[in-house]
Amino acid sequence: xxxxxxxxxxxxxxxxxxxxxxxxxxxxxxxxxxxxxxxxxxxxxxxxxxxxxxxxxxxxxxxxxxxxxxxxxxxxxxxxxxxxxxxxxxxxxxxxxxxxxxxxxxxxxxxxxxxxxxxxxxxxxxxxxxxxxxxxxxxxxxxxxxxxxxxxxxxxxxxxxxxxxxxxxxxxxxxxxxxxxxxxxxxxxxxxxxxxxxxxxxxxxxxxxxxxxxxxxxxxxxxxxxxxxxxxxxxxxxxxxxxxxxxxxxxxxxxxxxxxxxxxxxxxxxxxxxxxxxxxxxxxxxxxxxxxxxxxxxxxxxxxxxxxxxxxxxxxxxxxxxxxxxxxxxxxxxxxxxxxxxxxxxxxxxxxxxxxxxxxxxxxxxxx
Ligand SMILES: Cc1cc2nc3c(=O)[nH]c(=O)nc-3n(C[C@H](O)[C@H](O)[C@H](O)COP(=O)(O)O)c2cc1C
Numbered sequence: 001x002x003x004x005x006x007x008x009x010x011x012x013x014x015x016x017x018x019x020x021x022x023x024x025x026x027x028x029x030x031x032x033x034x035x036x037x038x039x040x041x042x043x044x045x046x047x048x049x050x051x052x053x054x055x056x057x058x059x060x061x062x063x064x065x066x067x068x069x070x071x072x073x074x075x076x077x078x079x080x081x082x083x084x085x086x087x088x089x090x091x092x093x094x095x096x097x098x099x100x101x102x103x104x105x106x107x108x109x110x111x112x113x114x115x116x117x118x119x120x121x122x123x124x125x126x127x128x129x130x131x132x133x134x135x136x137x138x139x140x141x142x143x144x145x146x147x148x149x150x151x152x153x154x155x156x157x158x159x160x161x162x163x164x165x166x167x168x169x170x171x172x173x174x175x176x177x178x179x180x181x182x183x184x185x186x187x188x189x190x191x192x193x194x195x196x197x198x199x200x201x202x203x204x205x206x207x208x209x210x211x212x213x214x215x216x217x218x219x220x221x222x223x224x225x226x227x228x229x230x231x232x233x234x235x236x237x238x239x240x241x242x243x244x245x246x247x248x249x250x251x252x253x254x255x256x257x258x259x260x261x262x263x264x265x266x267x268x269x270x271x272x273x274x275x276x277x278x279x280x281x282x283x284x285x286x287x288x289x290x291x292x293x294x295x296x297x298x299x300x301x302x303x304x305x306x307x308x309x310x311x312x313x314x315x316x317x318x319x320x321x322x323x324x325x326x327x328x329x330x331x332x333x334x335x336x337x338x339x340x341x342x343x344x345x346x347x348x349x350x351x352x353x354x355x356x357x358x359x360x361x362x363x364x365x366x367x368x
Contacts, residue, residue, distance in 0.1 A: 048097025107175030
């Protein structure tokens with residue numbers, strides 16, 4: 001495999017990477033009461049040691065009582081949790097890595113399988129996490145204002161702790177995405193509306209506040225997905241024109257890099273072109289983009305939650321698209337759960353040593 005183009009450096013504002021490989025954000029639920037432990041810090045540091053260019057943390061939730069449905073998901077607020085994150089970024093930097101937290105509010109969720117619930121009801125644009133299923137409350141204007149401020153504080157803390165960038169989780173049916181999607185946003189105020197552009201108001205306000213908090217020179221990533229876990233084939237933007245109308249206001253509000261989540265990176269976004277989501281986002285906005293989805297693996301990630309393992313696969317198609325200029329960075333998820341040294345092995349062409357992904361890696365923080 002010819003992978004040299006994955007090993008060129010990349011610089012944008014505060015973010016300086018030695019290669020184009022990004023560790024995709026992956027929830028691990030190993031942070032009791034929201035506090036990342038020593039083991040979590042070692043887990044990330046070992047991926048830095050393994051030469052990942054940028055680590056994006058698992059989703060880490062903002063300071064709203066019901067921003068999470070799981071007590072073991074890390075907080076990005078409060079003295080103890082932030083001290084835990086300080087340790088994470090320090091260890092990652094010592095190991096030669098770069099990192100950004102993925103800032104998250106889950107919005108309206110299903111109850112956690114453990115039975116744990118936050119002390120206040122889930123909140124979202126219209127009390128629904130998926131079409132027709134009410135399991136929370138519609139947010140008031142003051143809830144929305146406080147939530148926007150909480151995103152801003154988290155981003156300011158990311159910068160203060162020394163992280164290299166920050167990612168906002170706007171994908172996969174969580175809070176920001178619940179505002180984007182007409183099925184879960186039924187509001188009639190300024191945060192709702194018939195068009196995707198109107199329903200982007202919440203995201204735009206969050207992005208502007210984050211930009212205000214971190215200043216112009218701090219790189220900001222926004223993760224988006226067209227699909228929802230409750231609707232794989234959904235397209236928020238059904239045409240390139242709709243996508244352009246959606247993404248450009250987000251870029252104007254302050255996004256530097258669009259992280260375009262797909263389950264399989266090779267799938268075309270629209271008929272008539274083989275460009276994927278990241279390819280279109282870059283073409284339409286001129287911004288840097290990250291692609292993701294089954295890079296180097298035979299099977300996709302939602303099947304992994306149902307217990308499916310995956311084998312290593314060729315990177316040729318990925319490199320072909322990268323060399324064509326479709327996207328700037330490539331995020332890799334499951335291979336890095338199973339193998340901290342994945343990036344180094346690719347660089348050194350040690351393909352026979354690649355491990356693929358096995359479901360056992362979900363239940364532990366694999367260190368080697
Ligand atoms: C265990 C696990 C946890 C995940 N948690 C998150 C998350 O917290 N935030 C997020 O944006 N995506 C999350 N994802 C999706 C990944 O970031 C990535 O997009 C997906 O796994 C596809 O990449 P892959 O095919 O290389 O694994 C998760 C995926 C897995 C497997």
